[in-house]
Amino acid sequence: MRWTVLGYQSPYPGAGGATPGYLLESEDRRILIDCGSGVLSQLDRYCRPYELDAVVLSHLHHDHIADFFVLQYAVRLARQMGHRTRPLTVYAPAAPEKWARLLTYHDAIDWRPIEEHRETFVGSLHLSFHPTDHPIPCYAVLTDNGRSRILYGADAGPRTDWRRMVRSPDLFVCEATYLKRNAPSHPTGHLSAEQAAVAAEQIGAKRLLLTHLFPEYTSAEVEHEARPHFSGTLYVAGIGLSIRLG
Ligand SMILES: [Zn+2]
Numbered sequence: 001m002r003w004t005v006l007g008y009q010s011p012y013p014g015a016g017g018a019t020p021g022y023l024l025e026s027e028d029r030r031i032l033i034d035c036g037s038g039v040l041s042q043l044d045r046y047c048r049p050y051e052l053d054a055v056v057l058s059h060l061h062h063d064h065i066a067d068f069f070v071l072q073y074a075v076r077l078a079r080q081m082g083h084r085t086r087p088l089t090v091y092a093p094a095a096p097e098k099w100a101r102l103l104t105y106h107d108a109i110d111w112r113p114i115e116e117h118r119e120t121f122v123g124s125l126h127l128s129f130h131p132t133d134h135p136i137p138c139y140a141v142l143t144d145n146g147r148s149r150i151l152y153g154a155d156a157g158p159r160t161d162w163r164r165m166v167r168s169p170d171l172f173v174c175e176a177t178y179l180k181r182n183a184p185s186h187p188t189g190h191l192s193a194e195q196a197a198v199a200a201e202q203i204g205a206k207r208l209l210l211t212h213l214f215p216e217y218t219s220a221e222v223e224h225e226a227r228p229h230f231s232g233t234l235y236v237a238g239i240g241l242s243i244r245l246g
Pocket of ligand 1: 010061063064155212
């Protein structure tokens with residue numbers, strides 16, 4: 001399996017950047033996890049957007065779905081031009097309904113509500129979806145290929161129960177929305193870099209990738225706040241960062 005960062009910033013992309021989106025590749029499948037603003041132009045470095053096998057949208061906030069609506073055009077046109085025969089399968093929540101209604105588009109998309117599909121196989125990859133602490137329905141994604149496990153934490157506040165999802169994942173991709181200098185006194189719906197590191201240590205993650213970063217942060221300051229709390233291998237997200245697992 002290979003996990004590649006296509007976008008990692010929030011709530012907006014910095015210059016040349018992108019909000020969250022990740023390419024998950026196995027021997028036989030390509031899955032796009034979240035599709036934020038700027039993600040499609042990064043994806044095109046690895047494959048054509050219409051060559052994806054599936055998309056997972058963790059939740060329907062715009063920083064995670066903005067480019068999905070452009071991806072719909074890419075898939076529809078590919079079908080008209082004969083580059084693709086099947087609709088693109090998309091796993092995404094059914095709420096808020098106002099946005100869920102827009103997930104299907106002509107014959108381009110086969111939408112499967114996560115509420116009804118809490119686990120699935122995409123090729124040989126087993127995916128399961130686990131609710132996080134966020135103001136709207138939001139799901140962490142656990143991927144297992146039989147040899148390695150990746151937990152993508154999506155957007156998640158401090159009340160998220162990581163230990164119910166997994167123990168000792170090979171990679172934990174966790175949001176680090178806040179640093180000490182700008183964390184609210186009672187953060188809800190998001191974590192700080194320190195809280196992400198503590199959570200990763202609690203579940204025994206072997207590797208931690210910190211993401212969902214404010215565009216003005218430097219990776220050095222994110223690493224500085226997380227490092228003392230996590231004993232495994234620590235990465236700070238950047239576009240094109242790729243982590244290969246067995
Ligand atoms: Zn977000």
